Amino acid sequence: MIARLITWLDERLPTEGVIKKELLRHVFPDHWSFMLGEIALYCFIALVVTGTWLGFFFHPSNMEYVYHGPYQPLQGVKVSQAYASLLNLSLSVPLGLLMRQTHHWACLVFLAAIICHMMRIFFTGAFRRPREINWIIGTTLLVLAMLEGYLGYSMGDDLLSGVGLRIGDSVALAIPVVGAYLSYLIFGGEFPTPWVADRLFFLHVFLFPAVIAGLIGFHLLNVLIQKHTQFPGKGKTEDNVVGSPMWPNYALKSLALGVATFAVLFALGGLTQINPIWQYGPYHPQDNLSPDQPDWYLGWLIGALRLAWPYDLHVLNHTIPEPFWPAVFMPAALFGFVYLWPWIEKILTGDDRRHELLDYPREAPLRVGVGVTVLTFVILLELAGSDDIQSNLMHISVEKLVEIYQWAAFLVPPVAGFIGFKIASELRARAHIGDEVKPARVVLVRNAAGGYDEEAARSV
Numbered sequence: 175m176i177a178r179l180i181t182w183l184d185e186r187l188p189t190e191g192v193i194k195k196e197l198l199r200h201v202f203p204d205h206w207s208f209m210l211g212e213i214a215l216y217c218f219i220a221l222v223v224t225g226t227w228l229g230f231f232f233h234p235s236n237m238e239y240v241y242h243g244p245y246q247p248l249q250g251v252k253v254s255q256a257y258a259s260l261l262n263l264s265l266s267v268p269l270g271l272l273m274r275q276t277h278h279w280a281c282l283v284f285l286a287a288i289i290c291h292m293m294r295i296f297f298t299g300a301f302r303r304p305r306e307i308n309w310i311i312g313t314t315l316l317v318l319a320m321l322e323g324y325l326g327y328s329m330g331d332d333l334l335s336g337v338g339l340r341i342g343d344s345v346a347l348a349i350p351v352v353g354a355y356l357s358y359l360i361f362g363g364e365f366p367t368p369w370v371a372d373r374l375f376f377l378h379v380f381l382f383p384a385v386i387a388g389l390i391g392f393h394l395l396n397v398l399i400q401k402h403t404q405f406p407g408k409g410k411t412e413d414n415v416v417g418s419p420m421w422p423n424y425a426l427k428s429l430a431l432g433v434a435t436f437a438v439l440f441a442l443g444g445l446t447q448i449n450p451i452w453q454y455g456p457y458h459p460q461d462n463l464s465p466d467q468p469d470w471y472l473g474w475l476i477g478a479l480r481l482a483w484p485y486d487l488h489v490l491n492h493t494i495p496e497p498f499w500p501a502v503f504m505p506a507a508l509f510g511f512v513y514l515w516p517w518i519e520k521i522l523t524g525d526d527r528r529h530e531l532l533d534y535p536r537e538a539p540l541r542v543g544v545g546v547t548v549l550t551f552v553i554l555l556e557l558a559g560s561d562d563i564q565s566n567l568m569h570i571s572v573e574k575l576v577e578i579y580q581w582a583a584f585l586v587p588p589v590a591g592f593i594g595f596k597i598a599s600e601l602r603a604r605a606h607i608g609d610e611v612k613p614a615r616v617v618l619v620r621n622a623a624g625g626y627d628e629e630a631a632r633s634v
């Protein structure tokens with residue numbers, strides 16, 4: 175039946191049989207780590223589905239009124255329509271809480287899947303020629319996904335997200351020369367303005383999802399046209415792809431993964447409370463709460479802000495205030511390094527060849543060392559982002575913890591990177607014991623021009 179449908183479509187669409195000849199017969203190499211990108215894809219689909227549902231009930235307005243809804247503790251409190259509509263969604267609308275929590279969990283899992291996918295790509299060298307563009311698109315997708323998450327949970331106008339928006343505004347204001355204009359552009363005046371929710375809503379439900387969807391489409395098209403890389407092994411070369419065809423094997427496997435991803439997300443949404451805005455209360459600038467943490471994928475930025483030294487720089491009548499270094503300069507430098515990594519590695523290794531076969535991480539100790547250094551640095555910042563909770567749990571003062579993390583953020587990453595480099599080098603040496611005793615035999619073969627070419631002797 176599927177085959178007849180495809181033939182029917184191929185005849186009537188300008189595909190000239192591509193669906194049947196190319197797409198359905200496209201070969202995908204089999205490895206569990208190649209499913210990480212798919213999990214990210216299915217999380218995005220879950221976000222669009224649950225988000226669309228939420229959009230019917232969310233009122234993107236900062237207009238305030240006295241609350242008289244079902245939630246007793248907030249009776250008589252001034253709240254915005256945005257906050258009240260989320261309370262209503264969570265406490266009164268059938269399936270409201272399930273959809274809201276599933277949407278939030280899908281965002282947390284989405285970012286985790288993207289980062290795991292990216293680590294797979296990095297440590298196996300799948301970013302190398304000809305996939306540099308997909309690396310750039312991917313890194314952009316990571317940045318956009320983090321911002322989209324921030325926009326999403328900032329729309330609720332609850333105390334936690336309000337504080338987060340205030341921090342976001344301070345970071346924008348910290349950018350020298352253009353900061354104040356940028357803040358006005360984003361918020362339409364001095365934060366908080368009466369139209370914050372409108373603007374966040376437009377960005378969160380239209381602009382960002384459209385750009386992300388477009389980039390994912392281009393990303394996957396690249397994977398299809400370039401063919402997927404594969405791990406080295408028997409019968410696998412730089413010129414072939416060994417695996418299962420798109421239809422039925424790969425498509426059904428991927429579909430099953432999609433259903434499983436949805437099942438996990440809805441189970442999380444139904445069983446695990448997340449972002450209980452009724453406990454935080456509405457956002458009023460004079461209020462604040464501690465401890466307060468953003469969603470995990472922004473924890474490293476808050477950690478960097480908490481570790482920064484209170485130091486303003488004055489240059490040419492301009493002040494570069496303290497938040498600029500941890501929240502603008504550091505992330506820009508970090509992502510700049512990530513964006514440029516394919517070219518940095520090319521310069522370091524002198525290897526500009528096309529690579530269809532992946533590396534096992536041990537084959538590139540330098541890459542492992544760099545990756546471990548960067549990951550350790552980000553993880554330490556992430557930990558520093560919850561210093562207030564750790565202080566409560568370990569009865570150590572926040573000041574002491576900040577000092578410890580400040581030193582750790584500089585000393586630990588290079589040490590961890592060196593250990594990673596050493597372990598990979600050792601594993602590579604062990605994996606290639608005995609390789610060198612069999613020198614490759616080369617034969618000279620007459621070519622058409624009458625010259626000679628070197629050719630590896632075929633082992634008989």
Ligand code: HEM
Pocket residue numbers: 207208209210211212214215218288289291292295300301305308309310311312313315316319390393394397401402403404
């Ligand atoms: C919304 C985010 C993303 C989605 C939905 C996504 C989806 C996918 C899928 C489904 C594949 C093919 C299967 C696989 O190898 O996992 C893939 C491949 C690829 N992705 Fe992503 N990806 C995302 C983000 C990223 C990021 C952050 C990077 C790197 C910075 C990246 C770089 C690549 C590369 C280079 C390939 C080709 C892999 C190969 O041929 O081995 N992607 N992506």
